[in-house]
Every structure is written in C-alpha cells, then in structure tokens.
Amino acid sequence: MTDAIVAKGLKVHFQTAAGLVRAVDGVDLTVAQGAFHGIVGESGCGKTTLARALIGLQSATEGQVQILGRDRSDWARSDRKGFARAVQFIFQDPLGSMSRRQTVGQTLEEPLQIHSVGDAKARRARVAELLDLVALPATVLDRLPRSLSGGQRQRVSIARALALSPQVLICDEPLSALDVSVRAQIVNLFARLQAQLGLTIVIVAHDLAIVREVCSAVTVMYLGRVAEEGVAKALFADPAHPYSQALLSAVPSPDPRIEATRPRILLAGDPPSPRNPPPGCRFSTRCPVVEPRCRETEPALRAVQHGGAAACHLADANIHAMI
Template identity: 55%
Template sequence: MSKPLLSIVDLKTHFRDSRTGADIRACDGVTLDINAGEIVGLVGESGCGKSTLGRTIVGLERARSGQIRFRGEEVLALRGSRGAATRRKIQYIFQDPLSSLSPRQTIGEAIDEALVINGEGNRSARRARIAELLEAVSLPAQLTDRYPREMSGGQRQRVCIARALAADPDVLVCDEPVSSLDVSIRAQIMNLFLKLRDDLGMACLLIAHDLAIVRLAAQRVYVMYLGKIMEQGTSAELYGHPAHPYTQALLSAVPLTNPVQELARRRILLSGDVPSPMNPPSGCRFRSRCPVAQPLCETFPPAAALSASHVAHCHFAGECDLASIKANAFSAPHLVHVQG
C-alpha cells in the first residue's frame, strides 16, 4: 500500500486538572492512518478521547507529544503561514451545526468568509464558488440569504460541510456529524460523505459512537478506549470477527435488523465505570472491566496482527469469544451478565 495521506504516530494530548494538577490523559499514544479517498471510522464510548484526538489533529488542542504527518510534512512542527496553509487542508465538522455557525451571519456570508480566509480575493469568483459549494452539498442556491436559525438541522450540517469544503481540504475530521440530527436525516448526510469521497476523493475521519453509522460508511475502523486504540481493522474484519473483548462487548450492544439474529443476540454488559483517565489501569487499559482479564493483562498488551489490516491490542486477541460464553461457565460470573 502507498504511503498514507495522514498518519498519526503515538499522539498524546493531556490536560492538566486545575484542582489536583494531575494529567488527564485524554488521548494517550494513538497511532492511526488515513489513506487518500478513504473513510476511516473511530468508535468508542463517551470520554474515551476520540473527540480529543480529532481536535488535536486540526490544532484545536495542543498535543503533548507524537507526530501528525500529512502528505509527508510534520504538521505539529510547521509554523507561520506555511503551517496555516497545510493545516487548512484538514477541516473539522462539529457535532452541533447550529452552534458552529455564527448566529450573526447568513450562510452565504459564512461561506464567503471561509473563501476570503482561504485567499480568494475576487468577489464574483467567490459568489460563483458559493453556488458551486452549495450545489456540492445538495442545497439550493437561494438559501444564501438565510440565517442558520431559519434552517433545519440537516441543512445546517450541509452548510457546515460546504464551508469546510471552501478551504479545499483533503481530509475532513467529522466529530459525531450526525448524532444531533433526526434519524431520517442521518442517512442523507452519511450519503453526502460517501458522495464527497467518490466525487472529490475526500478522506474522512468519522468519529462516532453509533456503530451502525460507521459500518455504513467506513472502510476501516479503529476502536478506542480510555485514550488508546484497542482494535483496528477493515469494517468486514472488525464487525465480522471482533478479536478484542472490548470490541465484542461494544458490538453486542448493537441491535440487529434480522429478527432471528436479534432474538439470539446476547448482550455483554460490562460492569463498572470507565476508569479515570487521570489514573488509568497499568498494562491493558481495559483490564479493570474486562470479563476475561488474567494476571498477564497487568503487562502492556502486544499488538497482535490477525491479518495485514486487522490488529488487536490484547494478550488473548482472537482467542476469546465473549458472545459464546455462558454466564455460568465463567470463572468470575459477577463480572459478566449475559442476557438471552
């Protein structure tokens, strides 16, 4: 495979807790690749650091250490106008489109401003480009004089995407782009991302907690827990043969459309809360909630490659299958509740 478009190497973003002075390790050594024209999913529970990772990639948070390589350049080391020009090629889509548009600007003005920032000085050229961008996101051109509050959620999110496209990006980092939208609108927006990939070769990092949405769009998926990547693989590998106990638990919570399968679905309920990112467990991050944790898990788990693309960070990668384990067959039955 050729060199990835965007590659993130051992990226760490820590926050300082103002009261205790301890480090909150929101994103703690993440390595991730995005190829040109590829939609990559990033899934995990709330608070696992997936949004922090996205915000660090676009420069909204300051990385503690690690590398962000974009088209062969080290983005974190770039300064000044050159850095700004490179960073601009990675754009961000927020969860809530209403608050990510200024209430004082019409959407035409908002996109126009993005074009001005991108260095387009000619007014009539900008006007033509606004029409093009609105068309690219399937919005009628007469909406340019509307204010964000006068539009629907789906329309607003399209405007946000159009504005991001104004910077002529190569990668879109989308942080829960559809979770604030009506279910009926979600598919439309997801199809828009697919269309952008097919028409413009747009790469996407799709951050979501909704596994079904990610499965619909992403070619490859990363699973994150407590600031670390647990498992990565193609959609087919990850959804078909999850190798990490955490991925298995996560997937077991997704309802199935086939009623026969749905009746047979066993939910793996993890007990306890996600540990504090200020003081994560040693070794495997998941071991405090893992139903099959062993003493070995106190040591740092190796990256077990199950195929060229499928990697699980677990001592027992691929050996355990939580879904097939009966509750009473477990050595520690209080840790797992299997519902029939």
C-alpha cells in the same frame, strides 16, 4: 501513496486540580488517503481530544503527527494557510462553526474571501457550486443559520468546510446533534462527497451502526488508547478485542434472524477514570475474559485474524468460544 494522517506515540495529558488526566495516552494511528475512517469508543475515551490534536486545535504532550506527508509542526511553521486549505474540521454543533449574524451566503463566501479566491463573481459561482454539492436550494442563501433545520445547518457547515477543496475532513460527532431521521441523509451525503471528491474523511462517532454502514477503516478506542483497528467490514465481522465485541453486541442487526440470536455482552459499570488508568490492560477491570496477566502487563497492538490489530493478550486465542 502517502498516508493522509500518521500519528505516532501521540499523548495529550491535561494537568488539572484533581490530577493528571491522560486523555490520549500513546496512540498510533494511520489514515490512508481516500479512506472513510471511523473512530469509536465510549464517552470520555479521548476521541475528541485525539481528533483535535491531529490538526493542532489541541497541542500534544508527546508524539508526532504527519498530515499528507508533512509534519504538522512544519505546516504550522511554514504554511498555515496551505494547511487550512488542505485539512478541515467539522464540529458536532454546526452553529459552532458559523456566525449567528451571517447569512448562509456570507458563511460560505467567507473562507473564499479570507484565502483571496477569485473575484466577487467567481466566488458567487463557487458558493452556488457548494450549495449544489450538499444538495441545498439557492433559496437558503439569504437565511440565517438559526432559521434552518439541524440537517440544513450541518449541510451548510459541510459546504463551508469544502469551500477551499480540502483533501482531508475531520468530523467530530457530526451527526449527534441531528434527529435520527436526518442522520442517514447526512451519512449518505458524506459517503457521496467522499466518492465524488476523493476526500479522506475521519469521523468520530458514537453510533456504530453508522460506522458499519459507511466506514472503510475503523479505530476502536478505550481509555486514551487504541484497543483495536482494521478494515471496517473485516473487524465488524470478526472483532478480536473483548471490548469491541461488547460494543458491537449492543448494535442491532438489520437482519431479523441475526437480531433474534445475536449475543449481547453487557459491560459492567463505566470505564475507569483517565486520571487513574488501571495497571496492565486498561480494559481488565471490565473484561469478561480477564486473566491474571492482564492485570499486570499492558498488551501491545498485535496482528489478529481479521487483518487488523488488537491490544489484547488473548487476541490470538479464540475469545469467541470463551464468552
């Protein structure tokens, strides 16, 4: 089966007054069809820029992106509407994707009108179906976004994104604007929709506990590059990169016995600036097991024990024993 997304050598650099910002700096990424793919990493590591570049909301400085087997530039040239139907983006702030003056009903019907789907009656039926999909009552139809709760708003923005039956949904921190208590509900909604509709979902997330719960695949980013990638369960059970180990060590375990004894690796300081990444391995300035060669040569992604890949010179060795 064709992969949903394949990015090769993707770079997004920003020229700023203070110098060149290498927000995304050579990312290879493959998202399989039907995957629930998490992208994680600290603030500023380039997750949003990568997600936006994948669908062309942000132009790339270098590299290629294929979506559903077709070059993104080819979609843009010859089938913009087809692309908008196939791939949808969900923003962190649900209000950002809807007009404050439109009712929920109008918000959901708008993409159907733009893409001339059915007549008025068929569109109303589709809107009712969409509400059902995201478990919202018909009573919200006449309400304005600001009168809804955060969770309801995010459900509306998900329903709107689903209106044209996309194959791929890219979500940038779709949970971070929500109360902790409603996050689980929205995560469960994503998981159900993914299974029910056979969607491919890419989710950018800060919250590793959530990624661990629902994602089938995960990419860990550090300073504009991929530090580690793999099947989520396998990577979470046996992270090979010291950075992933540190990130994961900060996630509480639901099992109190593991929680009591789990190792905690504290990362010193903030990541270096993407204006001036360190030579060699980008993580070398904070790595607890750094060696001289790490400050000289940048490690490429290489296959590791859990079946995925990590960009670490020491990934083949038993790092667990060293920390």
